[in-house]
Amino acid sequence: MAELPKAPAPSAGQATSWRRNRKLDQWIAFWSVPFFFNLFGLVFVPLSWMMPPRSPSSSTPHIVGFMHSHNLLIACVILTLAYGLAPVSNACYLMQVKRMSVSPAFRYSMMIGAITGAIVGMLFPMFCFGLGAFRPGYSPSVLTMLYDFGYLAFIGSLGCFCVMWMAFGLAIILDENNILPKWLGYYTIWQYVTELMAAPVWIAKSGPFAWNGLMTFWFAMMLYVSWQFIVYLCIYKAIKNQPEAELDNAPPEPHPGALEITSKTSA
């Protein structure tokens, strides 16, 4: 087996240059997240006004006008280039769940949910919005169908995220290694509830339960955005506090008495 290079002598408090940081892969992945989320926010809100969502009961001329807007196309281009970062943001959850004492089945469930969600909840609806602006001249009924398809897929994609939040929340609660705080586990299960709250968007065309409604959009967004922010704060702490001895590329033990491994794993 290939030998790993000798680790530099540890000295408490010495700031290593960031290039020699042993956890560089984790930090690169982590810092891509605020970049991606901010880009996402800029593209969806001030650029294209896709969010806050238009109303499902908008008049047809309004819908046609919106679907023809050039900024919508530009938004699609930017997202097509950047959406590969969504898997990275999901990988950040996975790398913490892997450290937990729970079965790999939890992180595999999350992985599968992430794959499904990126397509049905992001890529597909994005193209629905781009089509009308790409080729003006489609009939209003076609444009309305694309408009519906886009918003329903974005806001109404439920199951893929249900499984992710359920698996994530349960993993945190059951974890004996306490990688992430237990209250976060309960908070994450609450995210599952926001998915249930989004279910009526498939029915209501106006009012608080439409896709732009007070409950299903504004209230759910408030819960979702705060959760998202808090989860990444907790992940930041978890990465920072991860002992170097636990890393996959940990330097070989200098003393014959091996460090006690206190983490448990299961199959």
Added chain:
Amino acid sequence: MNTRGQRILLWTAPPAVALFVLAYLVFPVFSPPLSPTLTPDQVAAFFRGNVTGILGVAILGNLIACSLVPLFAVTAVQISRAATSSTVLTYAYIICVGVGTTAFILADYCWGMAAFRPDRDPQLISLLNDMAWFFFIAPVGTIMVQNLCFALSVYLDERPEPIFPRWVAHFNVATIALLAPSAFSILYKSGPLAWNGPLSFTLRLTTFAVYIAVMFWALLRAVNHQGDDRVVLA
């Protein structure tokens, strides 16, 4: 550690590539690539006149859509061998591959649907065709990020004997730049960036083909040199 499984999976790639090349050459939509400037009526006429050819390739495409997945799966295993602190790059890679493959399948479905009922309203056939091209050419974001993850795993690998030669990582970074123009294909109906243009179409497909060939060679070499080295389970 027995690497026979990885080698078997890797050797499914050359027949897969042969089938993809066959599908490409035989697909009426690609030879030559349909122009975005066609009106819905012209598009509908094209689909009406090429039903068998298009449906044949749509079925073939459906069957072989995931046939390169084993090569990507072996790549994921080799990424997890890199001496990084975690398996975050492996996870990101796997998710990107899943998403990218799905986009390809959706393109295939849209073309298949357009040819399935050629008497449909030409507007709808044109819509399906646009959708198919969008899904086929534009979603380069996941390939770009997966190649970046691979390159990072090589750059951050602390082993004294690297799994891959460094130029393979540089090559992956280069592909990111070469694939990026295709994302702009949804802005243009003519010119080099249009979905049938030299940048979005020819460059993208050529880059991808060369990339598969290079990775196949690099992975075979890595697997043959793996010896007893253990991988980290992701």
